Amino acid sequence: MIPEKKISNSEYEEKDITTVVADDLEIKGTIKFKTSVMLKGVFEGEIFSEGLLVVGPTAKVTATISTKTLVSHGEITGNVTATDQVTLKNTSLHNGDISTPNIIIENGAVFNGSCAMRAKDITVK
Template sequence: MKKKESSDHISTLLGVGTTIEGTLSFKDTIRLDGAVSGKIVSEKGTVIIGERAVVEAHIHVGTAIVKGTVNGHIQAGERIDVYPPAKITGDIQAPVISIETGVFFNGNCSMVKPQPMPVERKAIETTRDEKKSG
């Protein structure tokens, strides 16, 4: 049985020839066909890395679907699905991982649920200060 390869609704598309450097944060589903370097972050969102995408980033998302090139670590709270002709150089971590035949993977694989993303320390301190004064 073939697994579902893409989400029902892609809310954002980064097309071929587009380059982003820095932190890319999103909700829902994003498809990347261009180049990204830095961080890709979404608490529960899905990232689809297309066949022509080149990603050099730390990825921390709900679900990752990889068909392109990733140099960096991938952490997913729900699952990671990897399809040919994907090339991953870096560690992957998710409670459910599927890697199909024909994929290049060089790294460590851990099938535990990643820790939740850290809340900004400044936001926590602001909340504490508000409670003290109130």
């Protein structure tokens, strides 16, 4: 079924994240990164990533996001494309469409939008 490492994608430690953008910082524009970024402040614009994007519980992100992995604890407005996985934690609020092969929505998360996932082989036992 789902390999163990997939699940561990949503479990990270803040010290392992390359860039942490604190909650008093407001950014407008485009950010691009390859490893990992944690946003805790306000962001508006576009995000292009080949790694892990973590949206902290205090964050308010209005953006078109293209990433490998997204873990959200905060508020996102905009469309997300993740090549690996999207995790909406129980405090998160997501308004916008999601396109990803693997999604986890925790109990308590709010998601308003469409979800498109690559069709998986469905084997009826």
